Each structure stands twice: as structure tokens, then as C-alpha cells.
Amino acid sequence: EVQLVESGGGLVQPGGSLRLSCAASGFTFSNYPMHWVRQAPGKGPEYVSAISSNGGGTYYANSVEGRFTISRDNSKNTLYLQMGSLRAEDTAVYYCVRNSRVRVVDFDIWGQGTMVTVSS
Amino acid sequence: DVVMTQSPLSLPVTLGQPASISCRSSQSLVYIDGNTYLNWFQQRPGQSPRRLIYMVSNRDSGVPDRFSGSGSGTYFTLKISRVEAEDVGVYYCMQGTHWPPYSFGQGTKLEIK
Numbered sequence: 001e002v003q004l005v006e007s008g009g010g011l012v013q014p015g016g017s018l019r020l021s022c023a024a025s026g027f028t029f030s031n032y033p034m035h036w037v038r039q040a041p042g043k044g045p046e047y048v049s050a051i052s053s054n055g056g057g058t059y060y061a062n063s064v065e066g067r068f069t070i071s072r073d074n075s076k077n078t079l080y081l082q083m084g085s086l087r088a089e090d091t092a093v094y095y096c097v098r099n100s101r102v103r104v105v106d107f108d109i110w111g112q113g114t115m116v117t118v119s120s
Numbered sequence: 121d122v123v124m125t126q127s128p129l130s131l132p133v134t135l136g137q138p139a140s141i142s143c144r145s146s147q148s149l150v151y152i153d154g155n156t157y158l159n160w161f162q163q164r165p166g167q168s169p170r171r172l173i174y175m176v177s178n179r180d181s182g183v184p185d186r187f188s189g190s191g192s193g194t195y196f197t198l199k200i201s202r203v204e205a206e207d208v209g210v211y212y213c214m215q216g217t218h219w220p221p222y223s224f225g226q227g228t229k230l231e232i233k
Contacts, residue, residue: 044212045169047221059220095168104157105216106175110168 002026002109004096009114016086016118022079022096022111030054030074033099035107036081038092038116048094049081053102064090086118122146122218126211126225132233139200141228143213148193150217157216160189160198163227164209172211173198200230208232 008020020036036048049070050059058070069082079096093113100108123146133139149156160173171180173189176196186201200207213225 044224044227045214046224047219050220061221101157101216104151104155105214105219105222106157106159107161107169107214107216108171108174108180110170112168 002098004098004109004111006094006096006111006114009094009116011117011119012086013120014087014118017082017084018086018116020081020083020094020096020114020116022081024077024079024096024098027098027109029072029077033102034072034079035097035099035105036070036079037095037097037107037110038090039095039113040089040092043092045095046092050099050105051079083116086116088118090116091118092116121221122149122215122223124213124215124223124225126213126228129226129228131228131230133200133203133230134233135205136202139203139207139230141198141211141213141230143191143196143198143225145194145196145215147218149215150193156192158189158191158196159214159216160187161212161214162207162209163212164206167209169212203230203232205232 003025005023035050037045039045047061051070067085071080095113096111097107098109100106125144161169163169177189210227216222
């Protein structure tokens with residue numbers, strides 16, 4: 001079964017850091033670009049970051065550029081998101097999402113999400 | 121950036137009746153390969169989004185055939201031929217042709233009357 005399982009969310013104070021992980025199984029992880037998508041409470045999904053299949057290309061939304069770092073370890077079938085200088089507006093469920101294509105975005109598999117709450 | 125505009129934002133429907141959601145993009149979603157990367161997602165309460173339709177009109181495996189997608193260029197539609205109780209949730213269109221960033225519509229909340 002194709003599966004993505006996120007972990008690492010929690011409550012963090014403003015200015016703090018958190019590292020999210022996403023364990024992939026049931027498919028050849030190294031063949032697929034991967035994304036982090038977030039959804040604030042009561043809002044729609046929002047682009048956060050993306051990484052190419054070999055990790056050579058990384059992309060960030062303007063709102064997280066310079067604060068978040070996406071990476072992957074294809075030998076461990078795992079995607080990461082290092083989050084720093086966290087703000088209240090980063091509070092959201094963070095989803096790990098598989099992109100089924102290369103030059104365009106076509107999300108076919110979503111994880112269950114991990115909640116990040118930034119609050120003092 | 122491409123803006124996706126959905127309507128209606130709230131959709132009360134009687135069980136067994138049809139439902140339709142429209143999605144308009146601020147520019148054409150046709151990619152240089154000739155395909156249009158417009159997807160529809162369903163998000164049931166408390167769940168992750170689930171893709172229903174990809175590339176405008178292709179149903180994902182396991183999606184009931186009462187769901188159908190159509191459209192071209194900048195105007196797209198998701199139709200449910202006969203709404204069932206399990207269809208309650210929020211529906212999003214999403215374009216992946218022009219990125220970064222890709223973009224989602226605001227979401228349409230379907231509820232049973």
C-alpha cells in the first residue's frame with residue numbers, strides 16, 4: 001500500500017524550531033518529487049515547499065523562504081522539513097504530498113498530516 | 121500567480137439530487153505538452169484531501185462514477201450526479217500547470233439539506 005506518514009509536529013513558542021519527517025512506503029520514493037503543503041485551521045491548502053526526486057532542486061513559498069529547509073534521504077525513504085523562526089501564522093496541519101509528475105504539479109498521494117501550533 | 125476562483129462557496133444539496141461546482145482560473149491552464157493540469161480534491165471532515173479527478177476529467181481509482189469533471193482553458197466544472205451522505209465535505213480545485221506556486225480554489229463546502 002502506498003503510504004506517507006508524517007511526524008514531528010507539536011506546540012512550539014514563537015521564534016522556535018521544529019523538524020517534520022515523512023516516511024514513505026509502498027512505492028519507489030526516489031522517483032518522485034515531493035512537497036510539503038499546509039492547511040491553517042478553517043482554510044484551504046497552501047504551498048510551502050517542494051523538492052526534486054534527487055534532492056537537487058528545492059523550492060519555497062515566499063512566506064517561508066529563509067526560515068524553512070526541505071530535504072530528503074532517498075536511502076531512508078524519508079522527507080524532511082526543518083522549520084525555524086516560527087511565527088503564529090505558521091500554525092497549520094502540515095501534509096507530505098507526492099507529486100506524480102516532474103515539470104508540473106499533480107498531487108496523487110497525501111499523508112494524514114501533522115499539526116504544528118506556534119503559540120506562547 | 122494564477123488565481124483559482126470557485127463557486128459556490130457553500131452548496132446545500134438534497135440527498136439524491138445533482139450538484140455542480142465551478143472553478144475559474146485567471147489564465148489558461150494548458151501546459152506546453154498540450155495537457156491541462158487541473159485537479160479536484162475532496163476533503164471530508166477531519167481527513168486529508170483526496171484526489172478525485174486529475175487532468176480535468178480523469179477519475180481516480182475507487183472514485184464513484186457519479187463524480188465527473190469537465191472544462192477547458194480557464195473554466196472547469198465538477199459534477200456529482202446524485203449526492204450521497206458520504207459526499208459531505210469541502211471540494212477544492214487546484215492547478216498545477218503554472219508553478220511555483222501551484223494554487224487551490226477557496227473550497228466549496230457541500231452539505232446535506
